[in-house]
Amino acid sequence: xxxxxxxxxxxxxxxxxxxxxxxxxxxxxxxxxxxxxxxxxxxxxxxxxxxxxxxxxxxxxxxxxxxxxxxxxxxxxxxxxxxxxxxxxxxxxxxxxxxxxxxxxxxxxxxxxxxxxxxxxxxxxxxxxxxxxxxxxxxxxxxxxxxxxxxxxxxxxxxxxxxxxxxxxxxxxxxxxxxxxxxxxxxxxxxxxxxxxxxxxxxxxxxxxxxxxxxxxxxxxxxxxxxxxxxxxxxxxxxxxxxxxxxxxxxxxxxxxxxxxxxxxxxxxxxxxxxxxxxxxxxxxxxxxxxxxxxxxxxxxxxxxxxxxxxxxxxxxxxxxxxxxxxxxxxxxxxxxxxxxxxxxxxxxxxxxxxxxxxxxxxxxxxxxxxxxxxxxxxxxxxxxxxxxxxxxxxxxxxxxxxxxxxxxxxxxxxxxxxxxxxxxxxxxxxxxxxxxxxxxxxxxxxxxxxxxxxxxxxx
Numbered sequence: 001x002x003x004x005x006x007x008x009x010x011x012x013x014x015x016x017x018x019x020x021x022x023x024x025x026x027x028x029x030x031x032x033x034x035x036x037x038x039x040x041x042x043x044x045x046x047x048x049x050x051x052x053x054x055x056x057x058x059x060x061x062x063x064x065x066x067x068x069x070x071x072x073x074x075x076x077x078x079x080x081x082x083x084x085x086x087x088x089x090x091x092x093x094x095x096x097x098x099x100x101x102x103x104x105x106x107x108x109x110x111x112x113x114x115x116x117x118x119x120x121x122x123x124x125x126x127x128x129x130x131x132x133x134x135x136x137x138x139x140x141x142x143x144x145x146x147x148x149x150x151x152x153x154x155x156x157x158x159x160x161x162x163x164x165x166x167x168x169x170x171x172x173x174x175x176x177x178x179x180x181x182x183x184x185x186x187x188x189x190x191x192x193x194x195x196x197x198x199x200x201x202x203x204x205x206x207x208x209x210x211x212x213x214x215x216x217x218x219x220x221x222x223x224x225x226x227x228x229x230x231x232x233x234x235x236x237x238x239x240x241x242x243x244x245x246x247x248x249x250x251x252x253x254x255x256x257x258x259x260x261x262x263x264x265x266x267x268x269x270x271x272x273x274x275x276x277x278x279x280x281x282x283x284x285x286x287x288x289x290x291x292x293x294x295x296x297x298x299x300x301x302x303x304x305x306x307x308x309x310x311x312x313x314x315x316x317x318x319x320x321x322x323x324x325x326x327x328x329x330x331x332x333x334x335x336x337x338x339x340x341x342x343x344x345x346x347x348x349x350x351x352x353x354x355x356x357x358x359x360x361x362x363x364x365x366x367x368x369x370x371x372x373x374x375x376x377x378x379x380x381x382x383x384x385x386x387x388x389x390x391x392x393x394x395x396x397x398x399x400x401x402x403x404x405x406x407x408x409x410x411x412x413x414x415x416x417x418x419x420x421x422x423x424x425x426x427x428x429x430x431x432x433x434x435x436x437x438x439x440x441x442x443x444x445x446x447x448x449x450x451x452x453x454x455x456x457x458x459x460x
Contacts, residue, residue, distance in 0.1 A: 032244040034254065036173065040319070041237050041258030043176030047316030048124065049230025049375060050183065050266055051289055051309045052131040054273055056372040059283030060429075061223035063206030066270040068223040069230070073263035075423065076231040078416035079386045080259050081408035082393040084252045087238040088405030089396070091247040095238045096385050097331055102399065103392035107336070108449060113388055114331050115445035117235075120381040121324040122358060124232065126365040127374035128317035129153045132310055134371070135287040139306035150366045157318050158359035161325060162350055171318065179312035182305060183265050186289055189296030190272030196297050199275035206279075221422070222429035225383070229375040230266055232382050233316075234259055235389075236323035242330075252406045286371065321358060328354030338452065369437065376434045381441075383424035390417035 032040065058065045086099045097114035101107070129150035137149065160171060193199045208219050234255050241247045269289075273282060276295045282288045293305045329351035332342030343353045368374070390413040422428070 030243055030245050032240060034245075034250050036170075037237065037240075037244055037250055037254040038257050039173045039176050040240065041234055041254050042180070042261055043173070043315050044233030044236050044319040044323075045231060045258060045262040046176065046179050046183070046265075047233075047312045048128040048131050048371075049227075049232070049316075050269060051136075051179075051312045052127070052134075052286065052371050053226060053229055053375050054270065055282040055285045055288035055291075056375075057223045057227040057270075058274065058279040058288070060208070060219055060226060061279075062208040062219075063203035063274050063279050065274040065279065065282075066204065066267055067220060068227040069263075069266045069270045071220075071224045072228045072231050073259075073267065075224075075228065075386075075416070075419045076234065076259050076263065077256075078412050078419060079390060080234050080255050081412045082390050082416055083235055083238055084255050084406050085393055085408045086389070086396070087241055087251045088248045089399075089401050091241040091244075091251075092330060095235065095327060095330065096389050097327070097336060099389055099392045099396070101336075103395040109388075111336060111449045111452075112442070112445055113385055114327065114336060115448070116381045116385050116442070118324050118327055118358070118361075119441045119445075120232070120378045120385070121236065121320040121327070122362045122365055123374045123381070124229075124378040125154070125157075125317040125320040125324075125362045126150075126368070127229075127371050127378065128313040128320070129362070129366050130371050130374065131286075131313040132317070135285070135290070136306045136309040136313070139290075139303050147367060151363050153314075153317065154321070154359055154362050154366065157314070157321050158355055160318065161321055161355045161359075162345070162352060163348060175311050175315035175318070178308055179315055180265075182289070182308035182312060183269055185300060185305065185308070186269050186272055186292055187265075189292065189298050189300065190268070190275060192297050193272070193276055198297055201275065203274050203278070204271065218427060218429040221427050225379055225423045225428035225430055226372065226376050228383065228423060229379040231259070231263070232378060233319065235382065235386075236319060240322075240326060243326075248403060248405055317362075321355070321362065324358035324362075325351050325354035328357060338455070369433070373431070373433060373437070376430060377437050377441075380424055380430065380434055380438055383420045387417050387420040387424065390414070390420065 054065070057068055061068055087095075090098055090102065092098050096117050097110050100113045101110040104110075130146070132153050133146035133149035207216060237255060237258075238251070241251070244250055273288065273292050277288075277291045281291055285291050287306070287309065289309065290302055290305060293300050293302055328337060328341040329344070331337040332339050332354070341354050341357060342351065344350065345352045365374070369377070393408070393413045394410070
């Protein structure tokens, strides 16, 4: 996709002025304003990661649970700055795939990056589906098998996505407010504990017993790599660029505010969790924040908090399926995937084929692993993508566009690329099955690339 030199704003056949990134055919509806986008970003980042994997992070690092979230916050901000520059420069739905192709013009690399992004979203949605069907739901009922519940969960979200982006984003707003309320409850419990003299402040500086030197570094990096799953999501929002009003001006504020709000909340929740509950107890729980609620001095109903957690993981899965379907739509318009994946429902103006396709893949992934493994796979795939995006933003400085846009300081993408590569490397002490799962997904992607290439050649 070399630069064609076209003006970023052209006119369609009926004389309507097109915005940057809008192509011919049936356009997506621009229904997302600045406030909705901020809530979308916050809702996308909040959810499964903090509600379901906090205990596993504590198991890796010990009582200093807050440290991996601080490091993850810094890495997220570095990469978010690169995404802000790129989405302002190229306000299209394809996200990282578009940036990779424009920077390197290697179709194979573009496809692999796009496939990794899609798989990360689907593994995240599958982790959310598993979290929904697990201990939080068990507070109310365990009549249906968890796998069946997870499949029905994905189908319900697919139906909501098909109704329209406005309905999906408004549902996201409600769920975001609910899940944020749950985390504020945790912070209120922590504040009450501090004022009452409860908790063990000494735990905040404890690391895993026996961890010193290199072992300490690898345990912290491993915990950060897993904890980074809680920060993923801001990159999804760039795939909504063609459904956002004035994306060039709206995205910088929305992404930075979203990452800052969620990062602050995460660090505070981690401090409260370690203050009130021993890291060994957190490690053994698939609903770690429930343990915090039960250990707090406030009489907050555990069932009510479990309900809030169910809303939180629902929001994560909803947005990830939205992201993956819009990624299919964007890649189809760029001729990276078959054009059928870009088909839009004329009345609802939603990418119908993309939604069905990614929902079927998510159902297939539901049975491939547990929450922590799927979450770590999501983080690993995205860290690899983030390294490419941080490099791409530097390469694309040579490509000038006619409209003004945000430009990040050069040092930030350099640091973003380095930190992403470190957290994706074996230094992070990641379980072998995570690399195996990612390798299998990559092999599937290469197979799909070969089939698509043959089809494209056959059609000339």
